Structures are given as structure tokens and as C-alpha cells.
Amino acid sequence: MKKLPLIFGLLLIFACKGPTDETKSSNSSEDSLSTEDLLPESLMESKPVVLTLEEANNLAELPLACVNTEYPNKLGQTLENKNAMGEPHELHPAFYGCFDWHSSVHAHWSLVYLLKNFPDLQKAEAIQQALEKSLSAENIQGEVDYFNREESNSYERTYGWAWLLKLSEELKTWEDPKAKELADNLEPLTQLIVKRYKEFLPKLNYPIRVGEHTNTAFGLGFAWDYAHTVKDEVFEEAITKRAQEFYLKDDNCPVSWEPSGYDFLSPCLEEVDIMRRVLPKNAFSMWIDDFMPELKNEDFSMEVGEVSDRTDGKLVHLDGLNFSRAWVLYGLANQYPEQFGHLKSLANEHISHSFDNVAGDSYEGGHWLGTFAIYALQQAGKPKSEE
Incomplete structure (x- = not known):
């Protein structure tokens, strides 16, 4: 930490500048x-x-196969009452496959990314149909309704939140009319997740430093990418400020202790x-x-x-x-x-x-x-x- 005062000085110099x-x-x-x-x-x-077209065709098989695979399924939900129970597709009409919610979300990101960069995929039409089916306005509203349940305030915090923003970012940077439609469909859930981030970060007194889902740095990284891409300066600044508060004083990370099992x-x-x-x-x-x-x-x-x-x-x-x-x-x-x-x-x-x-x-x-x-x-x- 011997260089910390210099770092703070440099941050003051750059504080008034926009992203470079x-x-x-x-x-x-x-x-x-x-x-x-x-x-x-x-x-x-x-x-x-x-990542060639051949590899993209192989990799596309994985998310395409699992986005509609409902079982086995790990719901990870807190039940407020017996009426909160339901089958995965009832609870999560858009993201019920791939074993759990966050995996379904990033499987959809995979399909978007591969189709966006490899329009000649062998199963391009099937992928397009799968995306249109999952990311309909009606299905996304169903996801919003789930997140607004009484016991769902911390659902998928922040790993699933991060992947949802990555999916939104990928759609918003795809210059395709159908992608714009899907991004618009997803927007209510995207904005709900942004709101949850903004509410949660000021309350998190200490970062979570683990090698699994709840790792704070991972969740901040993807959220920063989204905010930077869509030019949400308020959100980006909130993430930047919190990351610096969490990590600026850190030194001598014990990387030799990694990995945990x-x-x-x-x-x-x-x-x-x-x-x-x-x-x-x-x-x-x-x-x-x-x-x-x-x-x-x-x-x-x-x-x-x-x-x-x-x-x-x-x-x-x-x-x-x-x-x-x-x-x-x-x-x-x-x-x-x-x-x-x-x-x-x-x-x-x-x-x-x-x-x-x-x-x-x-x-x-x-x-x-x-x-x-x-x-x-x-x-x-x-x-x-x-x-």
C-alpha cells in the first residue's frame, strides 16, 4: 500500500475526465x-x-439444446407461501432451461453472440426461432413479475444479474432489426436489474471474495461493461466508485491459495x-x-x-x-x-x-x-x- 497516496492523486487528476x-x-x-x-x-x-465457424457450429449445439430443457432444474427460490411453487416454465417463462436461471440467461447470450458473429451458422434459423420464442415481451414480463415477488429481491444477486446485463448489451450492440426488437422486449427486466444494482451496491459494506457465483468483482465487471456500452454514466460512476472503495487498498493477493475445490x-x-x-x-x-x-x-x-x-x-x-x-x-x-x-x-x-x-x-x-x-x-x- 506504499503507493496508495499516489494512486489517489492520480484518480483526482482523472476524476473530471470521461472514459478514455x-x-x-x-x-x-x-x-x-x-x-x-x-x-x-x-x-x-x-x-x-x-473461434471459427466450425467451432461456432459445435458450440451452438450446447445452448440450443438446453434452453428448452426444463429438467433437471435447480430453482433456488425462497417460497413466501405455498402458492409460490410452480414448474420452472411457469415461474420463468423466458429462462427456465439449462438447469438454473443464470445458466439459461447466459445460454441465450451465447446464442446471440454466435448468431451475431456467425450469421452462416448451420442452425441459424433454429437459433433465431429459439430467441424469438424465449425473449418475447410476454415472457419477459413474466420474469419481471417473478423478480417483483415479495421474497425475490435478492434472487440471482449478482451473478445472474450480471449475465442478464451482458445479454442486453449484446443485443443492443447488434445492428439488426430483430435484435432491436428482442432488446426492447428485454428492456423492462434490464432496467429492473439496473435498479437492483443501484439499490444494493451502497448497502454492501464489504466485497464478497469467493470463487463462485457471489463474487462481487465479477458482478461489477459485467455491470460496468453494460453501463459503459449504453452510456449510462450514473450507473457507471456508481460501479467505479464502489469498486475503488472495495479494492483500492488491497495488496499481496494470495493467488498461491487458488484454486479452491x-x-x-x-x-x-x-x-x-x-x-x-x-x-x-x-x-x-x-x-x-x-x-x-x-x-x-x-x-x-x-x-x-x-x-x-x-x-x-x-x-x-x-x-x-x-x-x-x-x-x-x-x-x-x-x-x-x-x-x-x-x-x-x-x-x-x-x-x-x-x-x-x-x-x-x-x-x-x-x-x-x-x-x-x-x-x-x-x-x-x-x-x-x-x-
Whole structure:
């Protein structure tokens, strides 16, 4: 924390400035230098997995199969009375499949992302029909009604909230008339989630630093992306302020303690992922020197997560960890290639280790791991839709 006063000083300097290229998320880093332009070949040991049309066709099978698969299902609800019970499709007319609500939401994100970037998908028509069926105005109103139930104020906080905003962001940035219609249908639920974030963040006195759903840094990162993309400056500022209050004083993150047995997120790296968004370049560089300085070392390494039983829904989380670590490392390398470009090789290694496990996996992993793989590959670089 020796550099903390300097960081605060830099934040004061940048406080009056709007978002700059340095504080944009990796989703907006298309113009940054590539790692290959900056690194010797000796440091590019692990070759990247590239999201081609062939791979997109394979990955599309997973969400397309599960969005209408109602059982098995983990509802995760609090019942205010016996009348609150119901079948999944009755409770969640839009997002009842894929085992649980958040997985259904990000399965729909996967379908939108793949169709948006690969319009020549073999099952493009089936995907379009599935999206139109799920994301109808009537179905989304049913979801809003569920969230407005007496006992649903904290439902899916904040993991499911984050994925809902990611789905909305993907639709709103797709220049397609049908996408605009779907985004408009989704908007009442989107705005409800934004409202829930704004109400919750001031009340959260301490961040949640775990490797699963409730990780605060993850929820803040996706929410920041949405706010930045749609230019909701009030929401973006609220997220930025809270992230800095939560994490600015952190140092010496014990990354050697990771992973825990059920992790699908890295507590240390997720914190890096939100702070690279909300800090100016110089302030972030000084912060990382205190928080996780080893990331700047060209020989930095982390062992991949190893899954011992792919039919165990908790143990298979570690494949998700490999993908989420990769997307953080890609985001950091793409935003600041001169300092962190070497991390792409490590990200490639993590994706390569788990990618072959996604297609044909048991339902325990198959209903969600595809999304994690797709998002990691999105952060790696532009998809090769022309192939």
C-alpha cells in the first residue's frame, strides 16, 4: 500500500475526465496492438484456440439444446407461501432451461453472440426461432413479475444479474432489426436489474471474495461493461466508485491459495479484471504493483485447474475456472500489451486444457461451460467468421 497516496492523486487528476481508451473494457480493445507485435516467438509457446465457424457450429449445439430443457432444474427460490411453487416454465417463462436461471440467461447470450458473429451458422434459423420464442415481451414480463415477488429481491444477486446485463448489451450492440426488437422486449427486466444494482451496491459494506457465483468483482465487471456500452454514466460512476472503495487498498493477493475445490472464478484475477476497467493506466499500474506484481513477470505461470470427476457438478467448476482465468488474462493483455502481453500464452494454455471437454460433456458441465469458453474466446480476439 506504499503507493496508495499516489494512486489517489492520480484518480483526482482523472476524476473530471470521461472514459478514455485506457479505461475501456477489453470488449473495446480492437485497435490495441497485438501481442504478436510486441513479443518474441519464444514467449508465444501456447497456440490460441480460434473461434471459427466450425467451432461456432459445435458450440451452438450446447445452448440450443438446453434452453428448452426444463429438467433437471435447480430453482433456488425462497417460497413466501405455498402458492409460490410452480414448474420452472411457469415461474420463468423466458429462462427456465439449462438447469438454473443464470445458466439459461447466459445460454441465450451465447446464442446471440454466435448468431451475431456467425450469421452462416448451420442452425441459424433454429437459433433465431429459439430467441424469438424465449425473449418475447410476454415472457419477459413474466420474469419481471417473478423478480417483483415479495421474497425475490435478492434472487440471482449478482451473478445472474450480471449475465442478464451482458445479454442486453449484446443485443443492443447488434445492428439488426430483430435484435432491436428482442432488446426492447428485454428492456423492462434490464432496467429492473439496473435498479437492483443501484439499490444494493451502497448497502454492501464489504466485497464478497469467493470463487463462485457471489463474487462481487465479477458482478461489477459485467455491470460496468453494460453501463459503459449504453452510456449510462450514473450507473457507471456508481460501479467505479464502489469498486475503488472495495479494492483500492488491497495488496499481496494470495493467488498461491487458488484454486479452491469448487472455484469457477479466480478471486484475485476477478479483482484485477474490474480494476483495469475503473482505474486510469498509471494508477492501475501502481495498484497492480502492490496487489499482484508477479503478473508483470514474463515467466509468470499458474497451473491449470484439474477436474477429477466430470459428472460432479461442483468439481467440474474447475474447467470453468480455466476459461474465466483466460478471459481475465486476455483482457489485461489486450488493454495493456506492453506490460502484460506475455499473459496471452498462459491464457491460451488454460483454454486449450479445457476446450476439448466442452462438446459432448455431461449435462453437469455442458449446460454452462460452453458459454464460458465462448466468452473467453471473445476476449482473445475477433472471431474468424470468414472461415
